[in-house]
Amino acid sequence: MDVKVRNIPAERQKLVNKTMARVADINDTLGATREAINQMKDELLDLAKHKELFVTDEFVPAVRGTFKDFVAYRLNEDDGSGRALYVSLALPEKSSPPHNHNNWAILVGIDGVEVNRLYVADGAEGFKQIDEIAVGQGVGVALMGSDIHSIHVQGEGDVPVWQLRCYERALELQTDRVQYDADGRTKLFPPNSNTKDATVAA
Numbered sequence: 001m002d003v004k005v006r007n008i009p010a011e012r013q014k015l016v017n018k019t020m021a022r023v024a025d026i027n028d029t030l031g032a033t034r035e036a037i038n039q040m041k042d043e044l045l046d047l048a049k050h051k052e053l054f055v056t057d058e059f060v061p062a063v064r065g066t067f068k069d070f071v072a073y074r075l076n077e078d079d080g081s082g083r084a085l086y087v088s089l090a091l092p093e094k095s096s097p098p099h100n101h102n103n104w105a106i107l108v109g110i111d112g113v114e115v116n117r118l119y120v121a122d123g124a125e126g127f128k129q130i131d132e133i134a135v136g137q138g139v140g141v142a143l144m145g146s147d148i149h150s151i152h153v154q155g156e157g158d159v160p161v162w163q164l165r166c167y168e169r170a171l172e173l174q175t176d177r178v179q180y181d182a183d184g185r186t187k188l189f190p191p192n193s194n195t196k197d198a199t200v201a202a
């Protein structure tokens with residue numbers, strides 16, 4: 001009997017590489033525009049449909065109480081552009097304050113739900129929430145560099161919520177993110193340092 005054994009990491013890497021090549025085409029053609037990030041989000045939503053390639057025991061969640069209950073495994077090799085793709089695992093009840101990224105950022109759901117609240121901060125309107133998106137399977141959010149969001153991870157116990165996260169710059173380089181309090185006052189929002197390399201030969 002011929003039993004075909006799947007090589008999940010290699011399958012995943014091939015699809016990641018294809019997706020990131022399409023993301024590069026979009027970004028190079030359209031620049032860092034709203035149209036571009038929405039098209040890139042659609043590519044990532046297609047990739048996230050392959051749940052069996054991402055929700056595997058290769059990826060272990062953070063121990064509750066460490067690294068703000070979050071870990072991100074890097075999936076793509078840097079192609080020289082700086083763009084970075086991760087699969088992230090976040091534990092229920094993890095949240096972040098409102099913040100921007102100062103680079104574009106795209107989140108799409110694989111398994112479980114992370115609520116994203118979107119805000120505006122400007123002189124005329126002050127600081128206020130303008131939208132709420134439940135990012136889960138088949139749903140994503142694409143943020144321009146100046147867009148402001150907060151995250152609120154849903155679920156039960158220590159069952160992680162899985163997402164793909166794609167950024168214009170690697171997480172560890174996002175040292176200029178700005179955090180907002182309820183009155184719109186700002187301070188720096190340092191990146192989460194809990195990233196691991198999960199690239200493999202395709």
Ligand SMILES: [Fe+2]
Pocket residue numbers: 099100101105149
């Ligand atoms: Fe963020």
